[in-house]
Amino acid sequence: MSDNKVIDKKADEKKKKSFFRLMISNLFGRKEELSIFEEEEVQSPFRTVINTFKENKFAMGGLIVFLLIFATVLIGPLIKPIDLSFHETSQQNVEPGFDMMKIPDALNGKIQDIAIGPTFSIGASTDGNLYTWGKTKISPTIDIKNTPEDMGNIVKLAAGFDHIIALNDEGKVFGWGSNRQKQSKVPAEISQVRNIKEIYAGYQCSLILTEDGHTHFFGNSMNNDFNIFHPYQGQLDKVAFTSDAVIGLTFDGEVVYLGTLKNSYSKFPEGMGKVKDIASTASTVAALGEDGKVYVWGNISQKSKENKIPEFSGKVVSINGGRYHYTALTEDGKVIAWGGNTYKQSEVPKGLKDIEKVYTGYYQNYAIGKDGKATTWGLKGYLLGTDELGRDIFTRLLNGGRMSMTIGAVAVIISTIIGVVVGSVSGYFGGRIDNILQRLSEIVASLPFLPFAMILSALIGNSMTSRQKTILIMVILGFLSWTSLQRLVRAQVLSVREQEYVIAAKSLGIKKSHIVFKHILPNVISVIIVSATLSFATSMLTEASLSYLGFGVQAPQPTWGNMLYGANNSVVIQNYWWRWVFASALLGTCVICINLIGDGLRDAIDPKSQER
Amino acid sequence: MTKYILKRIMYMIFVFAAMSIILFFLYNLIPGDPARAEVEHLKETLNPEQYEKAYQDARERMGLNDKTIVRYKRWAVGVLNRDLGRSQVHKKDVTELVKTPLKNTIKINLISVFLGLAITIPLGIYCAVRRNSNFDKVVQVLTIVGYSIPAFIFGLLFIYVFAVKLKWFPVSGMGTPNLKGSSWVLFKDQLWHLGLPLMVMTLASLGGLTRYVRAAMSDALSMDYIKTARAKGLKEKTVIMSHAWRNALLPIVTLLVGWFASIFYGSLVIERMFNLNGLGKLLIDSLNSRDYNVVMAIQLLYIMVALFSNLITDISYGIVDPRVRVDR
Numbered sequence: 001m002s003d004n005k006v007i008d009k010k011a012d013e014k015k016k017k018s019f020f021r022l023m024i025s026n027l028f029g030r031k032e033e034l035s036i037f038e039e040e041e042v043q044s045p046f047r048t049v050i051n052t053f054k055e056n057k058f059a060m061g062g063l064i065v066f067l068l069i070f071a072t073v074l075i076g077p078l079i080k081p082i083d084l085s086f087h088e089t090s091q092q093n094v095e096p097g098f099d100m101m102k103i104p105d106a107l108n109g110k111i112q113d114i115a116i117g118p119t120f121s122i123g124a125s126t127d128g129n130l131y132t133w134g135k136t137k138i139s140p141t142i143d144i145k146n147t148p149e150d151m152g153n154i155v156k157l158a159a160g161f162d163h164i165i166a167l168n169d170e171g172k173v174f175g176w177g178s179n180r181q182k183q184s185k186v187p188a189e190i191s192q193v194r195n196i197k198e199i200y201a202g203y204q205c206s207l208i209l210t211e212d213g214h215t216h217f218f219g220n221s222m223n224n225d226f227n228i229f230h231p232y233q234g235q236l237d238k239v240a241f242t243s244d245a246v247i248g249l250t251f252d253g254e255v256v257y258l259g260t261l262k263n264s265y266s267k268f269p270e271g272m273g274k275v276k277d278i279a280s281t282a283s284t285v286a287a288l289g290e291d292g293k294v295y296v297w298g299n300i301s302q303k304s305k306e307n308k309i310p311e312f313s314g315k316v317v318s319i320n321g322g323r324y325h326y327t328a329l330t331e332d333g334k335v336i337a338w339g340g341n342t343y344k345q346s347e348v349p350k351g352l353k354d355i356e357k358v359y360t361g362y363y364q365n366y367a368i369g370k371d372g373k374a375t376t377w378g379l380k381g382y383l384l385g386t387d388e389l390g391r392d393i394f395t396r397l398l399n400g401g402r403m404s405m406t407i408g409a410v411a412v413i414i415s416t417i418i419g420v421v422v423g424s425v426s427g428y429f430g431g432r433i434d435n436i437l438q439r440l441s442e443i444v445a446s447l448p449f450l451p452f453a454m455i456l457s458a459l460i461g462n463s464m465t466s467r468q469k470t471i472l473i474m475v476i477l478g479f480l481s482w483t484s485l486q487r488l489v490r491a492q493v494l495s496v497r498e499q500e501y502v503i504a505a506k507s508l509g510i511k512k513s514h515i516v517f518k519h520i521l522p523n524v525i526s527v528i529i530v531s532a533t534l535s536f537a538t539s540m541l542t543e544a545s546l547s548y549l550g551f552g553v554q555a556p557q558p559t560w561g562n563m564l565y566g567a568n569n570s571v572v573i574q575n576y577w578w579r580w581v582f583a584s585a586l587l588g589t590c591v592i593c594i595n596l597i598g599d600g601l602r603d604a605i606d607p608k609s610q611e612r
Numbered sequence: 613m614t615k616y617i618l619k620r621i622m623y624m625i626f627v628f629a630a631m632s633i634i635l636f637f638l639y640n641l642i643p644g645d646p647a648r649a650e651v652e653h654l655k656e657t658l659n660p661e662q663y664e665k666a667y668q669d670a671r672e673r674m675g676l677n678d679k680t681i682v683r684y685k686r687w688a689v690g691v692l693n694r695d696l697g698r699s700q701v702h703k704k705d706v707t708e709l710v711k712t713p714l715k716n717t718i719k720i721n722l723i724s725v726f727l728g729l730a731i732t733i734p735l736g737i738y739c740a741v742r743r744n745s746n747f748d749k750v751v752q753v754l755t756i757v758g759y760s761i762p763a764f765i766f767g768l769l770f771i772y773v774f775a776v777k778l779k780w781f782p783v784s785g786m787g788t789p790n791l792k793g794s795s796w797v798l799f800k801d802q803l804w805h806l807g808l809p810l811m812v813m814t815l816a817s818l819g820g821l822t823r824y825v826r827a828a829m830s831d832a833l834s835m836d837y838i839k840t841a842r843a844k845g846l847k848e849k850t851v852i853m854s855h856a857w858r859n860a861l862l863p864i865v866t867l868l869v870g871w872f873a874s875i876f877y878g879s880l881v882i883e884r885m886f887n888l889n890g891l892g893k894l895l896i897d898s899l900n901s902r903d904y905n906v907v908m909a910i911q912l913l914y915i916m917v918a919l920f921s922n923l924i925t926d927i928s929y930g931i932v933d934p935r936v937r938v939d940r
Contacts, residue, residue, distance in 0.1 A: 058753060443627050446918040448877040451895060455911060458899045459638050541762050545881055548764050549896060564764065568885060570783040573768060574776045584765040591760040599756065 049526075052604035059600020066593035069586070073401030082399040084556040086342075090118035090161065090323060090362060091390035093576050098381040100134040101364050107131045109372045115157035115164065115201070116361025118323075120144050122164055128153035130166075135381070138162045140575045144177050159361065160201030160219075167199050173208060181205065183219030190216050202241030209239055213251060215258075225259030232256050240280035240321070242298065247285050249278045255287050269295045279321035281306055281339065286326055292316045294328060304340030312336045320360035322378070327360045335367050345378035385578035388566055397582060400558035404587070407474050407559065408540035414478025415539075416485060416532050420521070423489025428497060428516045437486075445483035453480060453542065454551040466554045473552055477539050485531045492524035526605040533598035537591045544587055560587040617927065624919045631915050632691070636684045639904050647671040649700070691912070697905035701898070706909045710894070714876075714913075716786070717883070717890035720806065721875035724813040729868075732818055736825025740833055740860075741852055751822065758819025767812045767885045774808055781808040784887040809886040813879060824867055825860070832860040862932050866925050873921030877914050 053059055100119060110126040120134035122144065130151075136144040144164060152168040159165075163177030163184035171194045175184035181204040195211040205219030205226070213236045217226055226246045238249040239258070245265045246258040253274030257266035265285055272295050277288040284298035284306045292315030296307040304324040314330040321327075324340030333354040337346040345363045352367060352375055359366040363379035384393040426437040456476050461469045496502065497520065505515050544561030546552030548568075553559045560583050566572065567580035647670040654666055671677050678686075690697065696706035739748045775783045782788075787802050832838070833856050841855045842848075880892030887893070891910060898906040 058756075439623070442922065443631070446627075446915075446922050448874075448914045448918055450880055451877050451892070451911065451914055454880075454896070454899065455907065456638075459642060462642055537760065541760075545762055545764065548762075549881065549884060551899070564768070567768060570771065570776060573772050573783075577772070580768050584768060588757075588761045588765055591762075592757055595756050595760045 049601075049604045053600050056600040056603060058596050059603075062593040062596030062600070065589065066597060069401070069590050069593070070405065073398055073405060076398030077402050080395045080398055082395055082558070086391055088390035091386050092388055093579070094119050094382055094386040094390070095135050095137070096382055096385040096393075096578050097135070098383075100379055100381045101366070101376040102133050103366065103374050103376065104131045104133060108374055111368055111372060111374060112155060113157045114359040114366050114374075115159035116359060116364050116366075117144070117159035117164070118161060118362045120159070121361075121364065121366075122157055122159060124154040124157055124166075130154055138178060140571075142178050146176065148174050148176055156199055158199045158201035158206070160206065161203045163201060163204075163206070165199045165201045165206045167196055171196050173199060175206060178204075181220035185218070187216070187218050190218075198238070200239050200241060202246070203243045205241075207239055207241070207246070209236060213237065215239065215248075217246075225261050225263075227258060227260045230256075230258045232258065238278055240278045240285060242280045242285065243282040247278060247280060249275055249287075253290070255285075265298050267297060269297050277318050279319040279326060281321045281325065282323050284321075286319050286321060288316055288319050288328075292331075294319060294326075296326070301340075306339040308338055310336060310338050318358070320358050322360045322365070323362045325360075325363075327358050327365055329355060329358050333370075335365075337365070343379035347377060349375060349377050384582050385576075387563070387579055388576075393563075393578060393582060396558040396563060397560070397586060400560050400563055400583070401586065401590075403470070403553065403557060404540055404543060404559045404561065405590075407470065407477070407543045407553070408536050410474040411477035411481065411539040411543070412532050412536045414475065415482040415535060416528065418478070419482035419485030419531075420489055420528060422482065423486040424493050424516050424521060424524075426486070427490035427493030428512070428520065434490075438490075441483045441486050444480060447480065449480060450542065450545060453477065453546055454549065457546065457551045466557050470553050470557060473543060473546065477542055481535055481539065481542075485528065485535065488527050488531055489524055492527050493520055496520050496523050530598055530602045530605060533594060533601060537594040537598065540587070540594070541591055560590075613930070617923070620923050620926070624923065627919060628912075628915060629688075632688065632912060633684060635908060635911060636687060637680060639908060640680055640683075642902075642904070647674055647676055696909040696912075699898075699903050699906050701901050701903040701906075706905050709906065710891070710909060710913075713889055713891045713894045716888060717879060717892065718875055720809065720813070720882075720888065720890060721879055723806075724810050724817065724879075725871060725875060727810065727814040728817045728821060731814070732821040732825055733864075736822050737829050737852065737857065737860075739822070739826045740829030743830060743833075755819040755822045758815070759823075760819075761816075763812060763816040763881050764885055766816055767809075767882065770808055770812050771885075774811075781805075784885075786888050806888075809879075809882050809888060812885075813882050821867075821871075825864060828860040828863045829856060831863075832856040835859070865932050866929055869921055869925045869928055873917050876917045 100121070103114075103121075103123065106129070107123045107125050112124040112126045114121060114123040117134075120132060120136045120138070122130065122132045124130055130147055132145045132147070138144060139162075142162070147164075151166060151174050152170055152172070154166045155169050156167040157164065160177075160183060163175060163179070165184070165186075166174045168174070173186045173190055173196065175186050177184050179185055183201070183204050183206050186206075190208055193208065193210060193216065196208055197211045198209040200207040200209065202224060203220070205217065205221065205224050207218075207226075208216040210216075213232075213234045215230075215233065215236060217228060221228070224241070224244055224246060230248075232248055232250060235250040235252070236248045236256075237251045240247045240249075242265065245261075245263070247265060248256045248258045250256060253276065255268050255272065255275050255278060257268075259266070269287075272287055272289045274290045275287045276290060279286045279288075280298075281304075284296055284300055286294055286296045286306075288294055294309050294316055296309065298306075300307050301324070306324065306326065309326075312328075312330065312334075314332050314334065316328045316336075317331050319326060319328045322339070322345055324342075325337060325346040326339050327335055327337040327346075327348075329335055333356070335348050335352055335355050335358055337348050339346050341347065343363045345365060348365075348367075354370045355367045355375075356370055357368045359368070364376065365378045366374045366376050368374050382392050382394065384397065386392055387396070422437050422441065426434045453476050457469070457473060460476075461472050464472060493516070502515060502519060505519050510519075540560075543552055543559065544564075547559050547561030548564050550562075550565055553562050555562060555565070563583040564580055567576075572579055647667060651663065651666045651670050655663055658666060676683075687697070694707060696710075698704065699706055699709050702709050735751065739751050742748050771783055774780045782805055785805055787798070787805055791798065791801055833852075835856075838851060838856055841851045846855075877892065879888075879890060880895070882888070883890040883893040884896050891913075895907060895910045898904070898910070
């Protein structure tokens with residue numbers, strides 16, 4: 001009896017186990033229980049396609065690279081949004097690299113003076129050596145690095161837009177760099193002057209200030225409103241340059257305008273009292289009052305808000321101006337900065353203290369601590385350089401990539417829809433409809449594609465905005481490229497039309513349109529996918545060619561094609577290689593990848609094509 | 613066959629007429645007033661009434677006051693009488709203006725087509741014969757790269773390497789300006805200038821064509837008659853060259869017709885890039901300067917060439933492959 005029970009129990013357990021097993025295998029698939037033959041049997045055609053595709057190394061490589069590029073251009077613009085109206089003359093055609101604030105080690109610690117240009121900097125050490133860093137090559141022929149020889153011990157430096165002025169300990173002035181407006185050719189009269197106190201370099205002009213308050217100006221006097229016969233000779237203590245005007249500070253602490261015009265610079269704020277220091281950006285002037293308060297006036301831009309001085313504690317002892325921002329040094333050695341922040345030039349690093357001097361110019365800042373070491377912040381450089389309007393190529397590539405892909409995708413969607421509808425209708429209904437549609441398709445296919453797209457874009461897009469024109473390009477590309485898919489779909493439908501399941505559907509009395517789109521189309525979907533992939537690549541190429549010729553998407557909206565529009569001359573090809581190399585490389589890689597994917601897909605879906 | 617061709621030609625005439633109407637109306641949508649342009653210079657010298665009268669006279673003379681359809685009729689009659697109008701920019705008859713660029717374009721493209729054929733046919737055959745060999749695989753990848761990269765990127769690269777760095781070729785242009793000498797010297801100079809554009813054009817066309825030749829040849833090689841030929845003990849060379857190649861030629865010939873048609877409009881980007889005085893560059897320049905009579909003429913020429921090449925393709929199908937009956 002008891003024996004029996006035990007046996008019963010055992011049998012029960014066995015039953016339970018197999019039940020669990022069954023449950024598990026039902027839940028998670030019974031892969032392990034299948035023999036190889038069975039597995040082969042249940043593999044769906046879709047699985048086969050994926051497996052074949054996976055085995056194709058080139059296609060998989062293409063897919064991975066394409067997905068990487070795709071993800072980058074999808075996410076990139078969110079991180080680096082583009083400002084279409086942005087342009088910056090001081091940052092034109094800057095080479096790739098991040099060395100704009102890389103102060104040489106030999107100089108760090110014994111800095112005598114630093115002068116900051118738009119993309120280059122120059123420093124003099126206490127032992128009389130000169131160092132240049134950053135993008136010193138400002139034109140194919142002019143390089144700031146080529147300093148004149150035998151200058152002696154340089155004690156003061158000033159950097160303008162494209163030239164350098166230097167002063168040595170014997171009071172001699174030197175200039176080099178661009179000399180188009182004679183801004184770096186020191187006039188003979190200045191070599192007589194011995195009591196030079198300060199040197200200044202502005203936009204294409206230079207100024208020498210003597211101990212007794214006299215000014216000597218040379219360079220472009222057309223662009224800079226400077227009155228050589230200004231009434232303050234012999235009274236000036238300091239001078240500041242905006243990009244088009246000169247402001248002075250007298251020994252009495254009065255701010256004066258040294259030009260002839262009446263403008264926003266000459267409208268000084270009231271109640272400044274005795275001014276201790278002045279500074280300037282490209283379009284504004286700042287003054288430091290006796291009470292340590294800072295006043296800003298001039299052409300204050302909405303974007304930079306140079307007059308929005310942050311709250312701070314303590315008294316300001318000196319102020320400096322960059323291109324669109326200011327820095328100020330307080331009496332307890334702290335630095336505050338405000339104004340334009342496009343390159344994070346007014347974000348002072350945290351924990352900066354015991355600062356003795358701050359050099360600020362254009363988009364760079366160098367704060368010198370008590371130990372003589374420099375802390376820098378601002379514009380380091382550009383990953384891929386800048387273009388002819390000073391726009392960052394990396395940002396434009398990201399945003400342009402998104403635009404290129406969007407155009408390609410929308411064009412493909414349009415052409416696929418037209419192609420599928422026309423092809424299936426034409427193939428299924430046949431007869432007169434087929435005849436008309438085929439003739440129409442022939443006409444469209446016989447049009448020379450590129451010239452015709454060009455002409456349509458030029459004619460219809462004649463008075464369109466940049467945005468409308470972009471949409472127009474998508475539509476043109478879509479409407480001109482549906483014919484090959486149409487032919488493919490039609491042929492497929494023709495071959496499927498007479499198969500049993502369609503006849504069965506027909507005999508059940510299902511509507512014709514339903515048969516075409518619900519029963520026949522799913523069976524030709526593979527052809528459509530392959531064709532869409534390959535024509536995505538073609539659309540991107542055509543858009544690039546159109547934009548390259550100037551008939552596609554218009555600037556400032558970037559695409560990979562129109563970024564190459566300006567690159568079509570030997571000067572750009574030779575000197576500014578970064579303006580065409582990156583865009584072409586990216587466009588080429590992307591199209592190659594899409595074509596590899598398309599080829600791989602075709603081989604996977606239609607194994608017969610592999611035989612070829 | 614004759615009936616079929618006649619039918620096709622009728623159809624071509626219909627399409628051509630339809631396209632010309634569409635184009636004509638499109639061009640008339642564009643803002644711009646040629647009459648105003650003509651009398652503009654008189655504005656200073658005449659008083660307003662006289663100026664207005666001169667303007668109205670000009671409109672009348674140019675027939676701008678007529679309905680578009682009447683103007684289309686007049687223009688179409690002109691086209692039939694080989695009068696394509698005058699170029700506003702060049703102040704020349706369009707027929708006169710188009711001659712030299714057309715000649716140049718045909719010349720450039722012909723050379724590049726022959727260069728392309730000379731390379732792709734042997735390469736395609738070799739790849740098909742040695743299918744799936746390492747060489748074939750490399751060529752397959754290279755051809756994908758070749759047809760994925762647009763001509764202008766090749767152009768930029770080649771200018772950088774061969775014109776800027778190595779200085780083997782000039783950057784652009786069709787010949788040294790004011791060069792004098794014997795025709796041999798001139799010819800050499802022109803060849804030197806055309807070297808780079810020809811290289812780029814040929815290279816850009818290699819990818820697609822090589823694949824096409826290879827595919828056609830592979831198809832032919834997989835046929836039963838090749839097995840038969842081999843079984844007969846024929847030499848491999850004979851099998852490939854006379855049995856396979858002649859059959860592979862069928863699809864290639866039809867492709868070639870289309871390709872020869874592209875001789876007329878194929879070198880648009882290259883001409884613009886290398887500043888060659890060709891039809892494509894003339895089209896771009898005229899579009900930019902809104903010289904629409906020229907654009908219209910070139911466009912009509914393109915359409916005509918396209919239609920004819922379609923016809924020839926269809927007929928050649930029938931000629932090279934008797935199994936295809938085009939006139940059914």
